[in-house]
Amino acid sequence: MTTTDDRPTMIEFKDVHKYYGDYHALRGINGTIKAGEFFSLLGPSGCGKTTLLRTIAGFEDISSGVIMIDGKDMASVAANTRPTNMVFQSYAIFPHMSVEENVGFGLRKDPRSKDEKAAAVAEALGMVGLKGFGKRAAHALSGGQRQRVALARALILKPKVLLLDEPLSALDKKMREHMQVELIKLQRQVGITFILVTHDQEEALVMSDRIAVMFDGEIAQLADPETLYRRPATKKVADFIGTMNFIPATILSEAGDKVEIEAKGLGRVALDIAQAPTPAGEDPVVGLRPETLTLLYDDQKAPERETEGVIDEVIYFGDMTYYDVYLGGTDVEVRLSMRNVPGRPVLDVGTKVRVAWSPSALVLFR
């Protein structure tokens, strides 16, 4: 993870609202995207990711607020003169043109000579691994190839910002994982700010320097992947990213930078205030990731805390086993994951177990 804080700001949103008729699609977007950053907009379908991306590109007018790109207010700048280029979800490859005509399309008004343009097209094709494909008809390409053409076509103009709307969602799993790595490499190579829209939290975690998690037209949290995963700001974010166990809790006391709680099945725990994000006025629960819980074998001792439990379900994954465990004689069930290393048998349903956990891994939502 690179630190991006010292980089200059590329895009700034100031209280951006967007209405489609009566429908409030963007509800006060604030935040900044740094130059050279790989930034993701992550959220469930319909939360407004594409809308936000399209307001950056200039395809949608905003109802109020300000979008600045590289220090300039974009209010009166039309889509075709913005320093952004887009890779569309459908790729939008021009079907009546060859690969090289597609890639060179943006150079039509470029004053360079024909040969120089051809060289630029060849270079762009080489960059996305399509050397020698220039003469192909656009419709004779596979999904992965179309996507590369779309990338080359957008990158050839050397935009300040490259916008990508779910570029990998149409690819199969193998190809998708391959392209994730390719995209990261490409972004490092060209150094352009990438803004990626995705509903796949894993994809966002793998690829991004920072992620904005969106729900219902609002940014719920904007942070780097590790912070998002370890310290989600709301229960909804925690639920959306990875797997999170939620355990009912009561708050016993709050003093200084400590919060003391009683969590069902876990007992009394003292938390640092950093583990308790801004209150949302909900019933208190603590969240625990499956990998922060460990089964104790034989006479192993827990480094910090431990709790008794009974295995309710065993899900075997080959390299991992997931266990659903009832905690300490309660009806609270948590999921935990264990790596299947040699000498560690897979346990049966009904086995009484001891579960080790660490107070610092807890997050309190209230």
Place this chain on the structure above:
Amino acid sequence: MKKAPILKGYTLFYLLFLYGPILLLPIFAFNDSKVVAFPLKGLTLNWFAEMAADQNLRTAAKNSLIIAFSVSSISTILGIFAARASVRYNFPGKAPIMGMIMLPLVLPEMIVAMALLVVLLSLGIQLSLFTVIVGQVLICTPFAVAILTSAFQSLDRSLEEASLDLGETAVSTFRLIVLPLVMPGIMASFLICFTISFDEFIIANFLGSGKPILSVYIFGQFRFPAKVPSMLALGTVLVLFSIILLGFAEYMRRRGIAKAGGKDSGGLL
């Protein structure tokens, strides 16, 4: 499907009913007799020669071609604007406006022709080829709009946005992306309007004020039995002309689809 002799018979009868009379055209056009009846007499090209020599017929054919070309061009251009507007933009009163554009499709042509005649006369406008063109444009435009709407609808909007995104203006995007991709639809619209106009009779008769126009002329000639064989020769030429036109349209359509990489989903042929 073995047990359907009735259906088979019905289909055969239907096809015979449809194409039998048309097949008789060339047969009698080459028959060496003034009487259109069996048995055939002998082979001749006289009727074609007579047809070619008919000065009035040549004028009528020329007028018809002028009308058909003008009507199909104007209707298709109007159709492009209307279809584009209806597919891409929302504006107040869109539904009723589009409905009214399409209405002549179901309105009895007779009524349109009469109404236009009354208006034109009361405005003191001389009836001419131009008034025929105006009337036929009214009839043909709905067909153009229907064909072109489906062409514009199948155009992915993000293609246009991609072009804008790559620095083109709305106008150059229309020229570089939209027009080439709807070209098969434009060709289809042009050809359909051309055929509709070419054999249109009611408006040509009402608003043509006796000007020689092919459909009206043929109808007039049928009153003279001696003229019938040469009219059949003309019919033969027209059938051939239609087949060539249709073949060309289909060729263009398939080429358009192949270029766009789409799947062939039916067509005229």
